[in-house]
Amino acid sequence: MLNLTPEELLTTTRAVRRRLDLTRPVEREILLECIRIAQQAPTGSNMQDWHFVVVTDARKRAALAELYRRGAADYFARGPAPPATSDNSARAATQERVVASAVYLVRHIHEVPVHVIPCISGRTEGKPVFAQASKWGSILPAAWSFMLALRAHGLGSAFTTFHLFCEKEAAEILGIPFEQVTQAGLIPVGYVKGETFKPAPREPVQSMIHWDGW
8 A cells, every 4th residue: 555645645646558567467356455445435326336347368358459449549530639728838748648648558458457347237328417427426436436546556547438439349248238237438457667646737726616607
């Protein structure tokens, strides 16, 4: 366990891609402990209907990687997202690094020792916003708790969604009952190279706050 204060944990849990150690295996006991921590996250109506599919088998990781690359190709074909402030050169430089990091992970995703796919019971297609928000609001806190727990144990991760372009095919690879279970993302997990992570640059907090209305 790293000696981090709650504030340090929350402000230094980064999306780790290029610094993942692709050669060092991750102990099952640590993954189990981090998922136990994730179980404490809230769910809608306290349903506790989370599922975590932990993939360590090299052939299945390779198969997921092919879907991941197909999804990434589809995403990048649409063009990169514009920066939040187009006239901010520092912001633009940061976005370039983010894209480069994402491309690196696309190329090496099959080498990451563990893929974790957080899932939630039920589907959201065609549902009203209330039902969709309730479903995503039940699995995403657990996924984030899992990632925070990984960070506290000295591991890195990133919340990715490229493979969801091919979610049904991923379900077939992993035996997930597609009609009954929604995959929320794919979290690559590994030990990290180096120890230092720091808070990321962000826009002034006043730019995103709206008091008593928009």
